[in-house]
Amino acid sequence: MTDATMSSITAPPPSTNGRRSPLGSVLVHAGLIAASFAMLYPLLWMLSASVRPEDEIFASTTLWPSSVDFASYVRGWFGLDVSFGRFTWNSLVIAVLTVIGNVVACSLAAYAFARLRFAGRNFWFAMMLGTMMIPYHVTLIPQYVLFLDLGWVNTILPLVVPKFLASDAFFIFLMVQFFRGIPRELDEAAMMDGCGPWRIYWKIMLPLSLPVLATAAIFSFIWTWDDFFGPLIYLNDMNTYTIQLGLRTFVDSSSTSDWGGLFAMSTLSLVPVFFFFLFFQRLLIEGIATTGMKR
């Protein structure tokens, strides 16, 4: 069932309008191409600015640089006291641990909600949905006090440990929806053969749920990679900065002096997200379409 709804979203649409005039169709395409270009223009301009010679950046509104020069990347990489290599590494560690935490902890909880029967299940499920509704600002300050007391500020722990406690309820919800679409006959048959819930979770549910696990993993990665607020609050030592904090420090320290380096590092920070967009676009779009995700 889940497969059916998913593919109906990505399949080409039924041609409701086969008798559109050729002229109308040309106009629609012209409009769409113009809109696409307008949407992408700032991004392409930044990419092109990052490889231009420094003195040419503001002189031109065109997209094609007169010569390609990677000096901005070198300048930007070493533009702060700590190199962007360090920031990138820090971001990567946090993002990968977050992905693992989200996938493991959320799938455990989702399996319990979707399949197991136990006292209070519906109550906890309602609580879980409730946590999706409240803005994080409400828990922000006491959480900060807690992590401060634990001595975790300036480490990645406040950003990563909550994910191993399934703090991203959204992903639980996403997985519950998917798990419910997997035929129960499969685990019932396994149960008759004497499989316990752990084996069913591990041998049946997870292997059949790779699409939703991948969707959750990719969104976890992108959102963590782009996260600014969490690192801003918990990471104060430049050696622990993520790439987003590095960029922010770059903006503040070099306001107008080194735009080339800033654009180069900005472009670099978008590369992983762009990579996921390029290769997993279908999965991302299905994820949004089926659950009505926010971003």
Next chain:
Amino acid sequence: MAAVQDSAVAIGAGARGRPAAQGRLAALWTNHGAGYMFLLPWLVGFFGLTLGPAVASLYLSFTSFDLIRSPEWVGTANYVRIATADPKFAASLKVTFLYVVLSVPFKLAFALFVAILLDRGVKGLTVYRAIFYLPSLLGGSVAIAVLWRQLFAGDGLINSLLAQFGIEGPSWISHPDYSIWTLVVLSVWQFGSPMIIFLAGLRQIPTDMYEAASLDGASKFRQFYKITLPLLTPVIFFNAVVQTIEAFKAFTPAFIISGGTGGPINSTLFYTLYLYQEAFGNFRMGYASALAWILVLIIGLFTAFSFLTSRYWVHYDD
């Protein structure tokens, strides 16, 4: 598949009136120990990171607390000050409402318009859809906020483009009348994800309804007005609620574009930015907690209002 769903519903609803074989299965499924084992990480998080902190935050909102000395009970003083004697609260609320009211309708209208255009069997749908979705995926990052800061600067790209038409533009980001608009444009630029949800919704509308309407001589405009729009209202409602809540919570672009100040003259002082300044700039943790609860109240009231009014305009087909 329907049978699977039925049994799922039945299991959720309890074991009443079920055939004996299914009753045995239900007994097999029942496993309190395993249930709580699987739920354990989430339960720890729920109590330790959500419920506990939420209660603590409510308590802190009635105290004066600077992280160094222990919280001191001040009764409702924080709330009273917020309501009566805090011009920055009023300013941030005004900016945030303005941002919500300007960005959400534009973003949704754009998303709906493009979705309808694409749904009409345009060739290359997947390519256009991908291009329009890309900004939604990238938009939350600092890099894009940095880019925006340059685009709308006095000597930025937008003004360079305008100069080619002989127009001399202001410094958009440092003018209090225009700065909020740069953030609105940034939000509208990310219309891709509501567009995808609209596209999925449009796909659910049966084509034979349009065929029947065509046979009856209904014009394209009338078909849109009488079929597409009413059947799409649940999706419009969903997108509106989600986007509004997101807009209330927006933080990063305003922080980067204003350099963390919310300036010029508080014109980009989003509510969340003010809350951040109070908590982590001035270390008024009690006051910031009160601000957080007021945000919850505002979002809650808005959501309740949306759901209450929804039955007058949202069409549920059942």
